[in-house]
Amino acid sequence: MRPFDYQRIGAVEEIGAQASDRASFLAGGTNLVDLMKHEIETPEQLLDISRLDLARIEDGEDGSLQVGTLVTNTALASDARVRQRWPLLSAALLAGATAQLRNRATTGGNLLQRTRCYYFYDTARPCNKRNPGEGCGAFSGHNRIHAILGASEQCIATHPSDMAVAMVALDAGVRLRAPDGSERELPVEELHRLPGDEPQRDTVLAPGELITGVHLPAPPPGRQVYRKVRDRSSYAFALVSVGVILALKDGTVSSVRIAFGGVAHKPWRARKAEAALQGRPATEEAFLKAADAELADAKGYGGNDFKIPLARRTLVAVLRDAAGKTGEARA
Template structure:
C-alpha cells in the first residue's frame, strides 16, 4: 500500500490552494468512490485534503426561487428533503435509485457528480484503458461492451457515466458552483462532464484544484410533473443500462415544454435536446413521444453487444412520458 499525507481543510479557500499547488493532491469527501480506487490500485495520490467537514451541508431556498444544494449534502438527506420531494420529484427518485441505503447515507452531492466510470476495464489495472492510462488503448472496444455507450463515444473510449443524480440534474438544467484558484464560477451541469473525444482521461471540465461547493436548482415550477425511471439488471445496487429523467409542461394535451436526460447511454448524462425540441408544441400522444425518442436516438452507434440499448431507451422514454401525461399503455 502506498503511503499518503492527510490533512483536514480549515476552509474552502485553504483546500483549493493546497490541492492547486500540489499536482499529487486530491480532495477527500465521503470517499465512496476514491477509497474504492485506492483499494483497486487505480489511483495513488500523495495527499488527501479532507473537505467533508466544510460548511456545505445545507439545502436552502433562494430569494429568486432557486434551491441551493450544498456539495456536502448527503444523498439520503437530499432525496428526503421536503423542497426536493415537492418541487423536483425526478431528483428525489434518481437519488433513491442509486447505490444502497448505506452508501446514500454517506455519499455527497459533489462527490456524486464526480463519480468515475464503473467500466470493468477501467477498474482493472492489469488491462489497457485510455481513461486510466492515456494512449494504452480501450479494452472495451471488441471486448465485453454490453453496458457501454451508444451515444457520444469515440474510438478512444466507450465508457458510460454512472451517476443517477447527475442525470436528473442535467434534465433540470441545474448549475454547479465551483471555487478555483481564480475565484468562483458557475458551470451548467450539462457542460460539467465531457464526452471522451481524444482525451477520455478527463471526465469533466474542472481544473486541478477546483472544488464544487454547491449546485443550484432552477425555479422550474412545472418540474413537479417529473420522474426518473431506471432499467438495470437487478432491483437494487446496480448501475443503469438505460435511465430517463423527464419533466413535462402540458396545456390541454399539448406539450408546452419538456426536460429530458438519459443515463447509461453515454460518457456523460445525456441531455436529450433533440427530443425536447420535437415535443414542444406537439400533442402529448404516444406517437409523438416515439417520434421524439427516434429524433434523439438517430445518432446512436451501438457496439457488438449493446444494440439492445437503443430500442430499450426508446421504450423507457415513451413509457415515462406517457406516464407523465397520464395516459395508459395501448
C-alpha cells in the same frame, strides 16, 4: 494503496496553500477510496474536506434551492422541499446505490464519481481512460453496460450517476471554487465532457477546483418522472435511465425536458427529442418520433446493441407516464 499525504481542511481558504496538481478532495470517499485501493487513483495529497461548513440545504431567491457539496444523498433525497418541488431529483437519488452508501455519498462526490467500466477497474486490461494511449478493451470485449451515444474511438464508457441525470433535466448549476479563491458557476450539463481524444478527463474542472455546491432553479411546470432500467432492483447501475419533465396545454406539449443516463460518457440531454415534441400533440406517434430523432445516431458495439431499442422503449414509456398522470415522480 500507494503512500499519500493526508491533510484535514478546516476552511475553504486553506485549499489554495495546500493543494497541488496531484491533490484529491475526500468527502464521503465511497468512490475515491475504492479507486485508491485499486491504484487507479494515486493522489500525492488527500485533502479531507468533510468538516467544512458545506452540508446545508438552503432556500434561494425566486424559489430556488442551494445545496452544499457535502449534503449527503440521503439528506437531499429526503428533504421535504426536494420531495415536493423537485421529485425528479429525489426519485433519481433513491434509485442509486444502497441506503448505506447514500448515507455517506455527497452531492459533490456523486457528480465526480468515475465510470464503472470493467476495463477501467481491471488494471490488467487496456484502458485509455486509466492509461491514455493503451487502447480500449471494451470495444471487442464485454460491453453490455457501455455507451451508445457520444462515444469516441478512445472510449465507450458511461457515467454512472443517477443524480446528475436529474440535475441536467432540472437545469441545475454547479458552483466551483479555484485554489486562488476565484469562483464560477456553470450548468451541470457542461460539467462533464464526452471522451473525444482525452477520455482520461471526465470533467472540465481545473486542477484544485472544488465543487462547493449546486444551485437548483425554481422547479419548471409539468410532471416529473424518473425511470431506471437495470439488471437487478437495487445496487445496480443503469442500463438506461430517463428523466422527463413534461407540461401539457390542451393536450399539446408546452414544455419538455429530457435527460438520459447510462447511455453516454456524461448525462445526456436529449435536445433533439425535446425539439421534436415541443408544440406537438402528446400522442404515442409523437413520442416514438421524438425517441427516433434522439437515437438516430446511436451506435452499439455488439454486447450493448440491445440498449438502443431499450432506450427507445423507455423514453416512450416515461413520456406516456408523464403525459397521462399527475403527482410526484417515481423511480
